Amino acid sequence: MSIQLKSISKSFGDTVAVERVEFTVAEGELVALLGPSGGGKTTVLRMIAGLEMPTSGDILIRGQRVNDLPVQRRNIGFVFQNYALFKTMSVADNIAFGLKIKKWKRSEIASRVAELVELFGLQGLERRYPHQLSGGQRQRVAIARSLAPKPSVLLLDEPFGAVDAKIRQDLREWLVRLHHELNVTTVFVTHDQEEAMEVANRIVIFSKGRLEQIGSPREVYEQPANEFVARFIGVMNVLDCVVKNGQARAGELAFPVSGAANGTQMRIGFRPYAVAVSTDLTLHPHRARLLHTYFLGILLRVEFELPSGLVVRGRMTKEEYGMLGLEDGREVSLHIKNYRVLARDDAPLGSEMAAPVATPPHIAENI
Amino acid sequence: MAGNTPRRVRESHRKSQRGAEETPLVKWLLVGTAGLFLLVFLLLPLVNVFAQALGKGLGAYFKALEHPDTLSSIRLTLLTAAICVPLNVVFGVCAAWAVAKFEFRGKALLITLIDLPFSVSPVVAGLVYVVVFGLQGYLGPWLADRDLQVIFAVPGIVLATLFVTFPFVARELIPVMQATGTDQEQAAMTLGASGWQTFWRVTLPSVKWGLLYGVILCNARAMGEFGAVSVVSGHITGLTDTMPLRVEKLYISYDSTGAFAVASLLALLALVTLVAKTWLEWRQERQFEAAQHVETSTSRDEGTGPT
Numbered sequence: 001m002s003i004q005l006k007s008i009s010k011s012f013g014d015t016v017a018v019e020r021v022e023f024t025v026a027e028g029e030l031v032a033l034l035g036p037s038g039g040g041k042t043t044v045l046r047m048i049a050g051l052e053m054p055t056s057g058d059i060l061i062r063g064q065r066v067n068d069l070p071v072q073r074r075n076i077g078f079v080f081q082n083y084a085l086f087k088t089m090s091v092a093d094n095i096a097f098g099l100k101i102k103k104w105k106r107s108e109i110a111s112r113v114a115e116l117v118e119l120f121g122l123q124g125l126e127r128r129y130p131h132q133l134s135g136g137q138r139q140r141v142a143i144a145r146s147l148a149p150k151p152s153v154l155l156l157d158e159p160f161g162a163v164d165a166k167i168r169q170d171l172r173e174w175l176v177r178l179h180h181e182l183n184v185t186t187v188f189v190t191h192d193q194e195e196a197m198e199v200a201n202r203i204v205i206f207s208k209g210r211l212e213q214i215g216s217p218r219e220v221y222e223q224p225a226n227e228f229v230a231r232f233i234g235v236m237n238v239l240d241c242v243v244k245n246g247q248a249r250a251g252e253l254a255f256p257v258s259g260a261a262n263g264t265q266m267r268i269g270f271r272p273y274a275v276a277v278s279t280d281l282t283l284h285p286h287r288a289r290l291l292h293t294y295f296l297g298i299l300l301r302v303e304f305e306l307p308s309g310l311v312v313r314g315r316m317t318k319e320e321y322g323m324l325g326l327e328d329g330r331e332v333s334l335h336i337k338n339y340r341v342l343a344r345d346d347a348p349l350g351s352e353m354a355a356p357v358a359t360p361p362h363i364a365e366n367i
Numbered sequence: 368m369a370g371n372t373p374r375r376v377r378e379s380h381r382k383s384q385r386g387a388e389e390t391p392l393v394k395w396l397l398v399g400t401a402g403l404f405l406l407v408f409l410l411l412p413l414v415n416v417f418a419q420a421l422g423k424g425l426g427a428y429f430k431a432l433e434h435p436d437t438l439s440s441i442r443l444t445l446l447t448a449a450i451c452v453p454l455n456v457v458f459g460v461c462a463a464w465a466v467a468k469f470e471f472r473g474k475a476l477l478i479t480l481i482d483l484p485f486s487v488s489p490v491v492a493g494l495v496y497v498v499v500f501g502l503q504g505y506l507g508p509w510l511a512d513r514d515l516q517v518i519f520a521v522p523g524i525v526l527a528t529l530f531v532t533f534p535f536v537a538r539e540l541i542p543v544m545q546a547t548g549t550d551q552e553q554a555a556m557t558l559g560a561s562g563w564q565t566f567w568r569v570t571l572p573s574v575k576w577g578l579l580y581g582v583i584l585c586n587a588r589a590m591g592e593f594g595a596v597s598v599v600s601g602h603i604t605g606l607t608d609t610m611p612l613r614v615e616k617l618y619i620s621y622d623s624t625g626a627f628a629v630a631s632l633l634a635l636l637a638l639v640t641l642v643a644k645t646w647l648e649w650r651q652e653r654q655f656e657a658a659q660h661v662e663t664s665t666s667r668d669e670g671t672g673p674t
Contacts, residue, residue, distance in 0.1 A: 050555060052435065071556045078557035084550035088572040090658060097568075098558035127658045 002027045002185040003048060003153060008057035008211075010043055011150035017043045019209045020057070025202075028183045030176070035206035036232070041189045042157055044206070048187065049155050050074045062152055077146030077184075079156040083138050085130040091141050092117070092126040100147035116144040119181075135163040136171060147184070156188035160195060171201050193233050197221070205229055227267065227342040236269045237313050238342065248341070250309035252286050255339050270339040272301065274339035275314035277334050279324050288312065290328055293321070302326070304334060312336075416634050420627035431628040436605045440613035441632070443521065447596075447609060448589040451528045454580070459536025463574075466537075467544035467550075478541075484533045492530045493598025496523055517657050519601030524609060527595035532585045539581030543574045579647065583640045591633060 003025040010018040025031050033041040038070040048059060050071030059066050066074050086094050090117045112150050117123055130138060139159065146246060159175070160168045174245040176199055179186055190196050196203045197217040205212040205220060205228075212232075213225040224230035232236060241255065243247035243264040248255045255268050278284055288304035291311065300321050302344045303315045312334065326332070421428050454458065462481060464473060484492065500517035501507050510517060517523045551573060555565040571578070593611040600607040608616065610629055618626035 004467075049557060051557070072559045072561060076557060079552070079553060080550055082550060086551055086553040086554070086569055086573075087547075088569075088575070097555070101555075101559045101564060129655060129658055132655070132659055145554075146557070 002029070002062060003187065004058075004063075005044070005048070006058040007059070008047060008054045008059065010040075010047060010052065011055045014090070016210050018047070018054075021206075021209075021211045023204050023211065023214050025185060027185055030179045030186045030199065030201045031188075032200035033187060033194060033206060034196040034203050034232075035191065035212075036127060037191055038208075039191075039206040039207035041191075041204075041206045043209075045155050045157055045187060045189050048153070049076050049078045051078070054162070075149075075152050077143075077149070077151035077154045079139075079142045079146050079159055079262065081158040081161055083130075083142035085138060085141055085145070087130055090129055091122060091129050091133070094130070094141055095145050095148050099143060102149055112148060116148055120144045130219045136167045139163060145179075149192040152185065154184050154186045155232070156186070158190060159236070160190070160192075161189055170247045175199060179227065197233070205232065205294070208230070215309060229270070230269055230342055235272050235313065235315075237275075238267055238269045239310070241266055241268050250308035252306050253310065253336065254283045255310075267342040268339050269342045270336050272313050272315035274302070274336055274338040275312055275334055276337050277302075277304075277314060277324065277326075277332050279326070279330065279332055281331060281333045284333035286334050288332055288334050290326055290332060293326070293328055304332065316352070370602065413634055416627055416630050420631040421622060422627075423624050427624050428631075430626050431622070431625040432632070434625065436608065437613055437617075438631060439605045440608045440610050440629070443524070443608065444590050444610040446521070447525055447528050448586055450525050451532050451589040452582060452586050454529060455532055455536050455589075456582060457534070459538075459540055459581060459585075460578070462537040463544050464570075465534075466541050466561035467547075481534050481537050483528055485533050489527075489531050489592065490593030490598055490624030493527050496526055496530070496595075496599050500526075518599055519603065519607060523599035524596050524607060527599045528589050528592050531592050531595050532588045535585035535588060536581035538579065539577045539584070540574055546571075547573050576648075579644065583644055587637055587640060590636060594631065607648035 005021055005023055008018060008021045009016070021040075021044060033044060035041045036198055043052060046056050048061075050066065050069065054067065061074060061076070086097065088092065090099065095113050096109050099112060103110070104308055113126075117126060120143070122137065122140060125133065125137065125322055130141070133141065143154075143156075143159075145283060156236040160171055163171065175188075188199070200217065202214060203220050204214050207228050213220055213229045215223070220229055220233050224233060230236055239253065241250040243249075243257060243260040243266065244262055246256060246258065246260070248257050248260070248268050252270070257266070260266065276284060281287060286306060288306045291303040291305045294301040294303075298318060300316055300318060302316060302321075304312045304314060306312065314334070322333075395569075420431075462477070465471070466478060497507055497518055498504050500510060500523060501517070502511060503520075506538075517526065538619045547570075551569050552565050555569045556562075560568065587606065591611055592609075592610075593615070596609055597612060597615075599611065600610060600612055601614065602608060604616065609632055614626050614633070617623075
């Protein structure tokens with residue numbers, strides 16, 4: 001076990017930034033701290049680093065309690081959001097800084113710097129100054145600098161925040177490869193759920209200073225612990241429903257639920273991929289009009305409006321879209337295949353339910 | 368920030384020049400006006416100082432400087448600067464650090480106080496010390512009992528000069544430090560550097576241009592201050608005359624060669640410090656250029672990681 005947080009809380013004056021957070025990070029893991037801004041994730045990262053002190057609780061790094069250990073002696077590597085490179089030092093001096101502080105031998109410093117320059121593809125830039133580098137290069141220097149003294153843990157604060165979208169994608173893939181090669185325990189903070197899903201082995205989800213769920217990307221997507229996680233990870237349609245005769249109803253849509261009295265309020269959620277669409281208006285129970293199509297590349301996002309004004313978001317591939325011959329304004333029929341009850345934020349959720357398929361018995365009805 | 372003009376700033380200046388679409392007439396009119404002002408009000412008087420000083424030949428010039436009272440005034444001025452500049456560097460760094468890196472009550476008041484010597488006439492500054500330390504002042508009798516003389520002696524001159532030169536270093540450093548923020552220091556700490564190491568290796572280098580410029584201004588003022596020093600000095604020839612006071616004394620006693628000889632030394636000091644600063648900046652720029660050159664000869668693609 002590389003990092004262990006035991007009931008960590010942190011208050012700034014009267015504001016509680018982090019409340020009773022507990023999780024562990026295994027040796028060699030790549031973990032994302034994910035949440036909306038102001039969720040406390042950066043504070044947690046800074047507490048692991050020793051840049052902030054927890055108000056209560058214990059932090060252990062490799063089994064050693066580090067609460068009273070100053071940042072200098074925690075043997076961590078920290079990459080700041082804006083990289084915080086030393087402006088007055090060249091790339092090589094930036095990378096060598098931690099080694100000089102730790103009084104490595106001159107020859108050892110030189111070989112370690114050369115090794116990192118090679119590993120990070122910074123050849124030829126050793127003598128440049130930070131302001132002469134591009135965003136991506138700066139980030140690589142920042143990571144190289146933090147890894148130079150061989151830290152036991154690498155901590156990154158919004159590592160991809162400050163570069164543009166294209167480079168961001170490259171950097172994500174690169175970070176995964178780097179982690180694979182070096183296998184150093186890595187924790188990074190992000191507010192971008194896609195980024196967390198793509199890069200991390202495990203995701204720790206925060207909201208308002210509380211830990212909402214920990215799990216693999218697949219777990220948090222498929223078995224969200226609560227409504228917050230379900231809505232935060234991936235796209236979800238959320239409907240406020242009222243139960244009537246064993247069905248949660250919103251507009252024309254009705255979802256069978258068991259054991260709920262008439263008049264119970266509940267929220268129902270379903271993923272866009274759970275929306276089945278057909279241009280055969282009799283195939284699915286609900287009629288709807290295609291409101292708008294968003295082209296995202298291979299996937300398309302489609303918005304349907306039901307006669308009551310309810311809007312449902314779906315997702316389909318370009319091929320499906322073409323095969324159905326859809327276009328904006330087209331009348332379709334649709335059906336929600338899977339849904340889940342997002343009853344209350346704090347109550348655990350049931351697993352996803354499959355809607356009973358209303359077999360169309362009316363084969364020759366409209367002739 | 369005059370002291371803090373690395374390459375980038377200059378480059379952006381160059382770009383903005385290209386954008387200015389003024390007619391050549393307007394351009395030359397503006398440049399001409401500025402040039403004329405500089406010529407008439409700065410360059411001519413400066414040249415005149417040297418012309419007057421050397422008017423009766425090099426022999427007379429050096430003879431004027433060799434006068435024991437003049438030598439004593441030079442020594443006193445150097446001593447005053449040697450005490451005031453380091454003290455103001457320490458104070459300036461502390462004050463700038465406090466203002467730029469911490470939030471505390473009374474911060475605005477501290478900034479205002481730092482500016483006080485700028486807004487108060489130097490004569491008032493001198494008088495304040497006379498009121499406090501003079502024989503009729505609050506601490507005067509107490510000091511007199513212990514045979515300590517502040518007013519009309521070297522300590523008074525140093526105190527008055529300190530007061531007047533107070534803001535220079537702090538004023539130059541505060542904006543630089545505020546712009547730098549605390550990120551680099553935090554980064555140094557995560558890499559194992561102690562507070563002291565962080566200060567010497569990260570904080571100080573990142574503000575060195577601001578600091579250097581502050582020191583130059585502070586030094587120039589410490590050597591050149593007239594008003595405040597004049598009030599507390601007592602004008603005792605050979606004992607409490609600084610160079611500016613000596614210039615005045617020589618001038619009113621119709622020794623214009625002597626007056627201008629000492630004045631030329633003060634002017635020379637200004638020129639030397641400016642040249643030193645320009646040279647340091649030029650060297651820094653060369654260093655950046657050298658690094659830039661390496662980059663262009665082996666330019667690499669953007670965003671590619673190790674393969």
